[in-house]
Structure formats: structure tokens, C-alpha cells
Amino acid sequence: MTNWTLAARAAKMNPSVIREILKVTEKPGIISLAGGLPSPKTFPVDAFARAAATVLAEDGPAALQYAASEGFPALREAVAQWLPWDVDPAQVLITTGSQQGLDLVAKVLVDEGSRVLVETPTYLGALQAFSPMEPTIVSVASDDEGPLVDDFAATAGHDSGRARFMYLLPNFQNPTGRTMSEARRAALVAKADELGVPLVEDNPYGDLWFDQPPPAPLTARNPEGCIYLGSFSKVLAPGLRLGYVVAPKAIYPKLLQAKQAADLHSPSFNQRLVAEVLKDGFLERHVPTIRALYKRQRDAMHAALERELASLGVTWSRPDGGMFLWARLPEGMNAIELLPEAVERNVAFVPGAAFYAEAPDARTLRLSFVTASPAQIDTGIKALADTVRARLARA
Amino acid sequence: MTNWTLAARAAKMNPSVIREILKVTEKPGIISLAGGLPSPKTFPVDAFARAAATVLAEDGPAALQYAASEGFPALREAVAQWLPWDVDPAQVLITTGSQQGLDLVAKVLVDEGSRVLVETPTYLGALQAFSPMEPTIVSVASDDEGPLVDDFAATAGHDSGRARFMYLLPNFQNPTGRTMSEARRAALVAKADELGVPLVEDNPYGDLWFDQPPPAPLTARNPEGCIYLGSFSKVLAPGLRLGYVVAPKAIYPKLLQAKQAADLHSPSFNQRLVAEVLKDGFLERHVPTIRALYKRQRDAMHAALERELASLGVTWSRPDGGMFLWARLPEGMNAIELLPEAVERNVAFVPGAAFYAEAPDARTLRLSFVTASPAQIDTGIKALADTVRARLARA
The missing domain is CATH 3.90.1150.10 (Aspartate Aminotransferase, domain 1)
Structure with a gap:
């Protein structure tokens, strides 16, 4: 047996x-x-139908071939262009949905027992992505403006017990719908930098604002101290499974190696499809x-x-x-x-x-x-x- | 900092x-x-172009929406039909390329220091997929017919040191091109069953035979003792990143949970595209x-x-x-x-x-x-x- x-x-x-x-x-x-x-x-079903026809007619064999783990260059450039701070396309890694970004982050940063901070409450899918790497998850007390900076500092740990990162969803959070205030963002980023704790910012909903855009992302305030996760699932369609990670040079190569090992690369066809749809300011x-x-x-x-x-x-x-x-x-x-x-x-x-x-x-x-x-x-x-x-x- | x-x-x-x-x-x-x-x-660029038009015209919103982690039912059925033994579609898990299957297998079966057996030599991508879970990889001596059964038995370990699995590529192996003989397959499967060691069979090339089909898969001989990994990359196109795992009931639910956590599901659009292309015996x-x-x-x-x-x-x-x-x-x-x-x-x-x-x-x-x-x-x-x-x- x-x-x-x-x-x-x-x-x-x-x-x-x-x-x-x-x-x-x-x-x-x-x-x-x-x-x-x-x-x-x-x-945008019609836009995808047109893009599929164009991509396969103009570049079919390449769209169906193996490709670089980093992602399709035109899509990495479109992501860098779309984000509201100065992003080098070389720091963009295309992922199979932003869920994969969470998996890669945990693989690269979490050992068994590593402290990982989250908001109270937080996105369930992130807890599921992190748990196979066996972290100790610690909830930071939070109010309507986001996590409390004092409790972040109190739970951050130090030396070998220092939190490997805090995971945050600052805009229209899943599940609470809340948005971190400008003041809270500024204070949290400053405290994280002071304590040396990386932030992992997940922003699938940030573009879906109703009356005015939310305050600038955490990553825009300290790109070297943050990993940013984005997604095409809510602004185009989730069924293509395309997201992206923007990571500083200190950590990008390891995320890339984890990506190679996980699925070689995200589908070339889908990446070209989205790059084609995004042309001419579609979003x-x-x-x-x-x-x-x-x-x-x-x-x-x-x-x-x-x-x-x-x-x-x-x-x-x-x-x-x-x-x-x-x-x-x-x-x-x-x-x-x-x-x-x-x-x-x-x-x-x-x-x-x-x-x-x-x-x-x-x-x-x-x-x-x-x-x-x-x-x-x-x-x-x-x-x-x-x-x-x-x-x-x-x- | x-x-x-x-x-x-x-x-x-x-x-x-x-x-x-x-x-x-x-x-x-x-x-x-x-x-x-x-x-x-x-x-088959033209077949994909027709399929993309059909899928988006007939079922666009569903093809672009979130979907079940197990995979698109028609594709799971097509996989079960295609494989040369009696496969229940409920045991088929669609993956983001068969590389992801290797990642999921390692997550579910490998602890730090777990013994994992491989052929000499073996597929480099498998070593990369397994290594983040920190196994102890042991090479089983191999000849032109595949791994030597005596060395398999000698290296399999026992009790808590028993190999978690042996990874094998029996057909037209990457890198050697060799094919396991019928006799070696029969002997290895029998010995694995006797010793209680699971086999992980990777078969991306099996359909690409030149004069006659290779002997039956290892999994066909003992479905309850094997995990089978297949791929559409070599018979259709790698750029869609679609593969599959066939796993026994003892292990399928955990692979499914690991899949959910890794990327929620493989792209719905791609799965429908391949299911559409496969209709009417295309392969x-x-x-x-x-x-x-x-x-x-x-x-x-x-x-x-x-x-x-x-x-x-x-x-x-x-x-x-x-x-x-x-x-x-x-x-x-x-x-x-x-x-x-x-x-x-x-x-x-x-x-x-x-x-x-x-x-x-x-x-x-x-x-x-x-x-x-x-x-x-x-x-x-x-x-x-x-x-x-x-x-x-x-x-």
C-alpha cells in the first residue's frame, strides 16, 4: 500500500x-x-475578441510559445505607465493573478514561525496563500482609517523576531471596504521605515473609486521598502488570471526565481491580449x-x-x-x-x-x-x- | 532602512x-x-483563432469570470478521455502548466529534509520546483531503460525517512531522450507498491512517439499509488500555460487546496479555448x-x-x-x-x-x-x- x-x-x-x-x-x-x-x-468582451484576432494574426506563433518569466515587455511597460509613481518596467513581474504574487512573497520571505503582520480583519486569500509557508500571523488592531500605528510598532518585533512584512490592502479593503486615510498612510510608512519592516501592499480595487481617487499608494512613498501587488481582474477581467508585482531590486531576483519554479511564466497569449487591449488608453x-x-x-x-x-x-x-x-x-x-x-x-x-x-x-x-x-x-x-x-x- | x-x-x-x-x-x-x-x-494558430472567436461570442462573460479551482468541467473530461487508462474527471486538476503541478506536489508532500528520489539525470525544472520546499534529493542510479530497481529499493529509505515520492519522466525523458522499458516499468511499480513509496510521473512528451507508442504509463498500473502530470504545451502550445494533474483521492483535496492558494484557478479563457480546440478529435x-x-x-x-x-x-x-x-x-x-x-x-x-x-x-x-x-x-x-x-x- x-x-x-x-x-x-x-x-x-x-x-x-x-x-x-x-x-x-x-x-x-x-x-x-x-x-x-x-x-x-x-x-470588455468585444475588445478581447478583437485583440485575440489581432494577436493571433500578427504574432500567433510567439503568442503561443514559451516566454520570459519576467513577463511580456509591452505589458510590463504598460503597468509601469499606469501606476501613479515612477516605476521602472524592470521592477515589474507579471504574475498569474495577484494571488500568485502573495504565494511568491510568502515563499521568498517566510520561514516556519516567521512573524507576519496583517490588518484586523484581512483578506482571507492572503491568509491562505501565506499559510503553506507556516508563518505566525499577528493581527494589528485597526480602526476605520486602517491599522493603528502604535499597535503596528508594538507587534512588529525585533532582531530575529522582527516581522518579515506587514500585509495591507489600503484601498476599499476586502472585506471591510475601508480606505486608509492620508495621515495613517504617512504615519505607517514612516514607522515601518524606522523599524525596518517591509510592507506588502495589495491594491486590486484602488482604481474602483466613486467620487475621488484614494490617497497615494504606500509604495509610492517608499518604493525600496514595499512590494506592490496589482491585478487586471477588477479593471478588465479575472478569467485571464493576470496580475503583477512591483518589487525593489533587493528582492525582485528572488521573486523572479520563485516565479520560474512556480509556473515558468504567465500565459504569453493572455499577456499579449491585455497589452493589445490596453493600447490607446483603453483603461x-x-x-x-x-x-x-x-x-x-x-x-x-x-x-x-x-x-x-x-x-x-x-x-x-x-x-x-x-x-x-x-x-x-x-x-x-x-x-x-x-x-x-x-x-x-x-x-x-x-x-x-x-x-x-x-x-x-x-x-x-x-x-x-x-x-x-x-x-x-x-x-x-x-x-x-x-x-x-x-x-x-x-x- | x-x-x-x-x-x-x-x-x-x-x-x-x-x-x-x-x-x-x-x-x-x-x-x-x-x-x-x-x-x-x-x-495550430488558426484553430485557436477560431476557438477564441467562438468562446468569446458564445460564452464571453463566463470565459472572463472567476471559476472553480478544479478546472473547467469540459476540459477535465477531455483530459480523462484522452488518457489511456480509466480516469475519473473528478481526479483531474487543471494546472498553470505542468510546472505548477510540480510546485503543488512539493508543497503538499515535502517537508524540510524529506527524501525525494529522482532519476540520474533528471529534469532541471523539477529540481527547481521542489527545492523551495527544501527536500533532500537523492539520485537513483539509472541505465538506458530507466532507474535501476535495486538502487530504487536501496535508496527508498523507511519509516520516517521513507522517500515522500520518486519523480520520474518515463517517456523520451528530458534531458536524455530515453524511454523506460516495459519490464522496468512493471518492476519499478511493483517495488514502489511493496515499499509504499508514491511515484510522481511526469509525461509531457509521451504523445510525441515516432514509430510506436511507449509502454503504458506507470500510473495506469497503480493509479492509487501515483500522481500523473500532463501538459498541453507539447501537443498544442506552451504559451497558454495549461497542464493537469491526475491524483488519487488520498491526495487530490490537498493538491486542490494548494492550487487555490497558489493562483485561485488557471485562466478560464484558456481552458475554454483548449476545450473548444479539442472538440471533434482534434488531437x-x-x-x-x-x-x-x-x-x-x-x-x-x-x-x-x-x-x-x-x-x-x-x-x-x-x-x-x-x-x-x-x-x-x-x-x-x-x-x-x-x-x-x-x-x-x-x-x-x-x-x-x-x-x-x-x-x-x-x-x-x-x-x-x-x-x-x-x-x-x-x-x-x-x-x-x-x-x-x-x-x-x-x-
């Missing part, structure tokens, strides 16, 4: 809580406010249409929450961009327990507990406002209110 | 020796017999054209070697399929030392030493017969003979 002995890290890999929850919610007719899927209405025209759509959907959800849930003691954030809104149930209520009752009433959400590295707040939940239509949002929030009301009546 | 403390594993990551060598050989006018690039003549018509082309190229290289190098004491294999031929220089000669002299004469190869986990044979070198044309092969082998002759004259 074959002896499949698992690596110790395999025991720490767990099925995505969200994916398991989403299975519960795969019920016909359910309104899902749970998933993190961009609205397919925003996918400058396209992204505003996504912003406008998502803003209308956020407004619809905010209005429905005001109407249906404010009087029941539920509180929530009103995000300035992105895809998610964060709500909190009345005292004594538990979002994990509430979910099956909500699913019975044909609405689904993600309990917030999944996003905490430590000490979850069981009252929290994440609502996506981008996948369902405004009419579905109305119906879904009404169903959620009915669920909360029924719970309150039983309490 | 930011303190970039690297993980211990990062020190074990090294730039691909081959990629570094290939940089030396990026000289205008050079004939490269070094790279492992499939001939772009074999890429049954297409793969024979690749076999015929590569057979002509192998014949051209074999004839050139006979003509130019046999009299100089160089020996070589005549592979029955695949992309590579393995040669050995006369006693006292070193392929790494010879390479710059060959590059001066406008021909490049890969020194074989790169492919040994232990105790390299410095006289060996790998020649690809698929990227250069028969005329270029003639010129290149003649230049190689001139290089060897010049060396011999100096000795």
Missing part, C-alpha cells in the same frame, strides 16, 4: 471557508451578496464605466440597508469604492448562525469571522454590492432584514 | 542554469540546439503531424552526428520520440568548458551537468532537435564537430 505522507504544511491548508460557504448558497433562485465576483457586465475610458456602475450599486445597497436594517440595530460602512460593504449585527447575534436562516429566505452573505487571523468578531458580515442587480439587492436586503427580525423575535 | 530578511529556502533558489546559459547563447546568427522550445510550426489529427515533423528532425540530427561526430569519439542516444538527444564527449572533455568555444562557432547546447542532482557527468550534453530546421541542424552539428576537433587538437 502506498504511503502518502503529507508535509506538515498540508495540515495547515484548509478549504477556503468562503468556497465552502458558497457551496451552501448554491441554491436555485438565491440572491448571493456573498461572492467576490466582478460584474460580468463590465468585461482611461473603460474604468470610469465600472466606477459608475459600482457606485450606483453601492448606493442601492446603502439605501436598502437604511430602509430595512437601520431600525433593527444593524450598522454598516459606506465604502468610497471597491466591491464590498461591511455590516455588523446587533449585540448577541452571530453571522455564522444567521447564514443558514438567511439562505432559507434566499439571500447569502459571508460571515466576517472568516477574515480574522485571530479573535473574530462574530457579529460581522461581508456584503458584495457588485454581482447582484439593484433590484436583486433590494430583495436580498429585505430578506436579510426579515432574517434578522425573526432572530430578534426569538431572542 | 527596510530589512528584507529572506526565507531560508530563498537561498536554495538559484537562477535556472539553462536560462543563464541561454543568455550566453543569445548571439545573432547562432544556431541553438540548447532550448526546449517546441517548433512553432506545430502551433487525433494534429499530434501525428508533430510526430512526423519531429521524427524527420531527429533523423536529420542523427545523420549529422553520424557524419560529423562519430569518428571523434562522441557517442549519443537515438530517442524514439520527444524533443531531445543526449550526447557524450570523449574522455577528458568537459561540456561546460566546451560551450563558449561552440558559441564562438555559432552553435549552442546545454551542458548535461545541469540535470544531475548529484555527481554530474561533465562529458554529457543535451541537444534539442525540434527548434532548428534540418539545414540548421546540419550546420550546427558541423560547427559542434569543428569545436570538438579543435579541442582534441589542443589536448
Whole structure:
């Protein structure tokens, strides 16, 4: 009999809580406010069809051949151009989605037991990407403006126990929707530099602002002390699996070697496709249409929450961009327990507990406002209110 | 100043020796017999152009959306159908090239210091994929029929020191071009089962046979004791980065979790593209054209070697399929030392030493017969003979 002995890290890999929850919610007719899927209405299908025809007609064999691990030069240049600080294309590494960027960062910077700091709460996918490298994850206390600088300093550790990095999602965070303030960014970057702690900045949603752009990225303030992760998933389409890492010279070669070992390179065809679509300032025209759509959907959800849930003691954030809104149930209520009752009433959400590295707040939940239509949002929030009301009546 | 403390594993990551060598050989006018690039003549560019148009017209939003980590159902079914044993599509995991399969296998099965067995020599990319998980790699002595079963048994270890797996490339191996015999396959699978050692079978070249198919895969003989890695890179195109893993139920869920954490899923668009191209038995018509082309190229290289190098004491294999031929220089000669002299004469190869986990044979070198044309092969082998002759004259 074959002896499949698992690596110790395999025991720490767990099925995505969200994916398991989403299975519960795969019920016909359910309104899902749970998933993190961009609205397919925003996918520029025709532009991709034209680009696919052009790339294959003009450069087919090269687009289908092996290629450099760093990425397609024109795409690396387009990324450098798009970012709002002075980026050398040589520091851009194209990745198979920004999820791969998280995997590479952990491989290169995390030993078993290494301290890694995260926000409270934080992106679940990052916890999953980091956990195979067996870090000790430490939650930094956070408020509406982001992580608290004093707690960052208190938890950063020193000498051989110094945090290998802090992972941050400063814009329209998944899951909370919150945005780090200008003052907090400036203070955190200064403190990180003082303490020598690298920052890993994940910014998939930064372009999806509603009224005004968020403050400048952390990396723009100290490029030598930060790794920046970006993605085409929310401004073009997630199904191409293309993201990128911008890393300083101190760390780029090791990320590149980890990338080579992981999948040789991201698909050449997809990289040329995106480079072709991006020509002539496509994003400058396209992204505003996504912003406008998502803003209308956020407004619809905010209005429905005001109407249906404010009087029941539920509180929530009103995000300035992105895809998610964060709500909190009345005292004594538990979002994990509430979910099956909500699913019975044909609405689904993600309990917030999944996003905490430590000490979850069981009252929290994440609502996506981008996948369902405004009419579905109305119906879904009404169903959620009915669920909360029924719970309150039983309490 | 930011303190970039690297993980211990990062020190074990090294730039691909081959990629570094290939940089030396990026000289205008050079004939490269070094790279492992499939001939772009074999890429079905028109079929992909039609498939891209169809997929985006019929199913654009879904093709561009997030998708299940397991892979696109129709593609998983096509893989199960294509493989020559009874494969349940539920055991197929679509990966971002088969290189990613190696990364996932190592993550799930290798702890620091775990024993991993490989052939002598073996695929360099596998050594690179495994090394971040810090195994102890042990070379199993091998002859023209593959690894020696007695040495496999002697090096397999036991109890907590038992090898986590042996990695094998039974068909037209990279780098040697050799094929494991039927008898060796049967004996090795039986011994592995007896000792409880899992086998990881990598088969990117198996379909590229010239006169007759190779013996049945190892996995077909003991599916519960093997992980099988396949690829679309050599039968369709590498630039799409699509491969697959077939794994038994004992290990599939952990590979799936590692896949989720690594890049969420392989590109939905690419998976639908390949599933569309594969419809109506495309591979049954297409793969024979690749076999015929590569057979002509192998014949051209074999004839050139006979003509130019046999009299100089160089020996070589005549592979029955695949992309590579393995040669050995006369006693006292070193392929790494010879390479710059060959590059001066406008021909490049890969020194074989790169492919040994232990105790390299410095006289060996790998020649690809698929990227250069028969005329270029003639010129290149003649230049190689001139290089060897010049060396011999100096000795």
C-alpha cells in the first residue's frame, strides 16, 4: 500500500471557508451578496475578441510559445505607465493573478514561525496563500482609517523576531471596504521605515473609486521598502488570471526565481491580449464605466440597508469604492448562525469571522454590492432584514 | 532602512542554469540546439483563432469570470478521455502548466529534509520546483531503460525517512531522450507498491512517439499509488500555460487546496479555448503531424552526428520520440568548458551537468532537435564537430 505522507504544511491548508460557504448558497433562485465576483457586465468582451484576432494574426506563433518569466515587455511597460509613481518596467513581474504574487512573497520571505503582520480583519486569500509557508500571523488592531500605528510598532518585533512584512490592502479593503486615510498612510510608512519592516501592499480595487481617487499608494512613498501587488481582474477581467508585482531590486531576483519554479511564466497569449487591449488608453475610458456602475450599486445597497436594517440595530460602512460593504449585527447575534436562516429566505452573505487571523468578531458580515442587480439587492436586503427580525423575535 | 530578511529556502533558489546559459547563447546568427522550445510550426494558430472567436461570442462573460479551482468541467473530461487508462474527471486538476503541478506536489508532500528520489539525470525544472520546499534529493542510479530497481529499493529509505515520492519522466525523458522499458516499468511499480513509496510521473512528451507508442504509463498500473502530470504545451502550445494533474483521492483535496492558494484557478479563457480546440478529435489529427515533423528532425540530427561526430569519439542516444538527444564527449572533455568555444562557432547546447542532482557527468550534453530546421541542424552539428576537433587538437 502506498504511503502518502503529507508535509506538515498540508495540515495547515484548509478549504477556503468562503468556497465552502458558497457551496451552501448554491441554491436555485438565491440572491448571493456573498461572492467576490466582478460584474460580468463590465468585461470588455468585444475588445478581447478583437485583440485575440489581432494577436493571433500578427504574432500567433510567439503568442503561443514559451516566454520570459519576467513577463511580456509591452505589458510590463504598460503597468509601469499606469501606476501613479515612477516605476521602472524592470521592477515589474507579471504574475498569474495577484494571488500568485502573495504565494511568491510568502515563499521568498517566510520561514516556519516567521512573524507576519496583517490588518484586523484581512483578506482571507492572503491568509491562505501565506499559510503553506507556516508563518505566525499577528493581527494589528485597526480602526476605520486602517491599522493603528502604535499597535503596528508594538507587534512588529525585533532582531530575529522582527516581522518579515506587514500585509495591507489600503484601498476599499476586502472585506471591510475601508480606505486608509492620508495621515495613517504617512504615519505607517514612516514607522515601518524606522523599524525596518517591509510592507506588502495589495491594491486590486484602488482604481474602483466613486467620487475621488484614494490617497497615494504606500509604495509610492517608499518604493525600496514595499512590494506592490496589482491585478487586471477588477479593471478588465479575472478569467485571464493576470496580475503583477512591483518589487525593489533587493528582492525582485528572488521573486523572479520563485516565479520560474512556480509556473515558468504567465500565459504569453493572455499577456499579449491585455497589452493589445490596453493600447490607446483603453483603461482611461473603460474604468470610469465600472466606477459608475459600482457606485450606483453601492448606493442601492446603502439605501436598502437604511430602509430595512437601520431600525433593527444593524450598522454598516459606506465604502468610497471597491466591491464590498461591511455590516455588523446587533449585540448577541452571530453571522455564522444567521447564514443558514438567511439562505432559507434566499439571500447569502459571508460571515466576517472568516477574515480574522485571530479573535473574530462574530457579529460581522461581508456584503458584495457588485454581482447582484439593484433590484436583486433590494430583495436580498429585505430578506436579510426579515432574517434578522425573526432572530430578534426569538431572542 | 527596510530589512528584507529572506526565507531560508530563498537561498536554495538559484537562477535556472539553462536560462543563464541561454543568455550566453543569445548571439545573432547562432544556431541553438540548447532550448526546449517546441517548433512553432506545430502551433495550430488558426484553430485557436477560431476557438477564441467562438468562446468569446458564445460564452464571453463566463470565459472572463472567476471559476472553480478544479478546472473547467469540459476540459477535465477531455483530459480523462484522452488518457489511456480509466480516469475519473473528478481526479483531474487543471494546472498553470505542468510546472505548477510540480510546485503543488512539493508543497503538499515535502517537508524540510524529506527524501525525494529522482532519476540520474533528471529534469532541471523539477529540481527547481521542489527545492523551495527544501527536500533532500537523492539520485537513483539509472541505465538506458530507466532507474535501476535495486538502487530504487536501496535508496527508498523507511519509516520516517521513507522517500515522500520518486519523480520520474518515463517517456523520451528530458534531458536524455530515453524511454523506460516495459519490464522496468512493471518492476519499478511493483517495488514502489511493496515499499509504499508514491511515484510522481511526469509525461509531457509521451504523445510525441515516432514509430510506436511507449509502454503504458506507470500510473495506469497503480493509479492509487501515483500522481500523473500532463501538459498541453507539447501537443498544442506552451504559451497558454495549461497542464493537469491526475491524483488519487488520498491526495487530490490537498493538491486542490494548494492550487487555490497558489493562483485561485488557471485562466478560464484558456481552458475554454483548449476545450473548444479539442472538440471533434482534434488531437487525433494534429499530434501525428508533430510526430512526423519531429521524427524527420531527429533523423536529420542523427545523420549529422553520424557524419560529423562519430569518428571523434562522441557517442549519443537515438530517442524514439520527444524533443531531445543526449550526447557524450570523449574522455577528458568537459561540456561546460566546451560551450563558449561552440558559441564562438555559432552553435549552442546545454551542458548535461545541469540535470544531475548529484555527481554530474561533465562529458554529457543535451541537444534539442525540434527548434532548428534540418539545414540548421546540419550546420550546427558541423560547427559542434569543428569545436570538438579543435579541442582534441589542443589536448
